[in-house]
Amino acid sequence: MSRAVRFHEYGDASVLRIENIDVPAPAADEVQIAVKAIGLNRAETMFRSGRYLQEAVFPSQLGYEAAGLVKTLGANVQGFAPGDAVSVIPTLDMARWPTYGEIINIPAKYVVRHPAKLTFEQAAASWMQYVTAWGALVAQAQLRGGDFVIVSAASSSVGIAAIQIARSVGATVIATTRTRAKAQPLLDAGAHHVIATSEEDLAARVREITQGKGARVVFDPIGGPAIAQLAACMAFGGILLEYGALSTEEGTFPQFALLGQCLTFKGYLYIEVTSNDALLERAKAFINAGLESGALTPLISHTFRFDAIQDATRFLESNEQVGKIVVTLD
Missing domain, CATH: 3.40.50.720 (NAD(P)-binding Rossmann-like Domain)
Structure with a gap:
């Protein structure tokens, strides 16, 4: 069992619930990650309130970004090993591959070994x-x-x-x-x-x-x-x-x-980038180089604990922040 954020109806931040769920083993092309930090995005608030390009099927999970440690690998995945520090590039479907949870499965093409100098909070605040x-x-x-x-x-x-x-x-x-x-x-x-x-x-x-x-x-x-x-x-x-x-x-x-x-x-x-393999590889190379050199430095406005996901979401929707809002997990 793993804790994850789900919602059972459209609404404001109060519809978000932390629930225990069974997380399946990763599919052949997926990486399973023990999450340390989650980056919040406005797209997720739009999805939760029914104003996004994608419709939810209830109960639904959500989330585009996270960073953590590789837990296990799908059968066909190469280039990663258990214990690797990685971060998640937003996938094409946040309900299928959600990141608001303690344990998540993500297709390997959207998983990146970020520069070691980054904290998990910074890594979770980078890719979107x-x-x-x-x-x-x-x-x-x-x-x-x-x-x-x-x-x-x-x-x-x-x-x-x-x-x-x-x-x-x-x-x-x-x-x-x-x-x-x-x-x-x-x-x-x-x-x-x-x-x-x-x-x-x-x-x-x-x-x-x-x-x-x-x-x-x-x-x-x-x-x-x-x-x-x-x-x-x-x-x-x-x-x-x-x-x-x-x-x-x-x-x-x-x-x-x-x-x-x-x-x-x-x-x-x-x-347009994440659905194009060649563009995605170019983006990974440019961004990782910038993160390594310091030319790109994630600006974190505020961090919240996982149990305060509703408060974190409300702060995102307040528009008071300058930079990224991050949720952390033990």
Whole structure:
């Protein structure tokens, strides 16, 4: 028997229960892991509340990220051994391969030996954010030195990861946040400039920072009216990658900016990387190298004990954090 988080109906954090379950032996291509830390993601709160791309079958488990020690291996798995310290790249199905539990089974292709310098908490806080940001900025936008990139809602874990990845390739980062309250933490995290969108004219500040050129790359999880606002900030031939829909409002489509500036707007999901073996290997190599060198350093906002999973989830949904929320297990 192993403790795991399950929910039996959609709802707020109060529907999450810690229950004892039987964990099967790993399948032929799976690694069984004794979990030491779990990274929380907004996708999991959306899944729990019925607002995600995937529907739950009750009772359902959940979770995309974790780190721990290899417990045992499936029959066909090579390259790992019991006792190895590993972390989990988000799979394609959190209900089938959940991470909110003491013992989990994960397909070997989504298990990584992370740099030994990382704590389990840091390792559990790495892969969703860095894979998401790498896939958009490096693989798709081909961000490079000399580029200006706007990272909106930048205090999220993915936003912090995007700041670090952009800096690692030599780009100039313009981070946005709603108020000045998070400006200094974002500067401390590596942003070159921070714009408080409720207090400043976004387009005017971007023109000032870029000396009228605009930003070639925009990385946005908000959508809605923000798309038109960001389009007004972009350089000729720029690309906007939309990886979320935090806004519940419909926005005006900026057709004149799109045409006049020859812009590209693209919806983007991390599964574009994790479902492509070649891209996933490139992402692993880039991210592990950055974690080893220190160019990529997971920023942990707060840690909670496993028994406080409801409180940890509520804190995630409060939007008070700058960086990642992690849950730890003995």
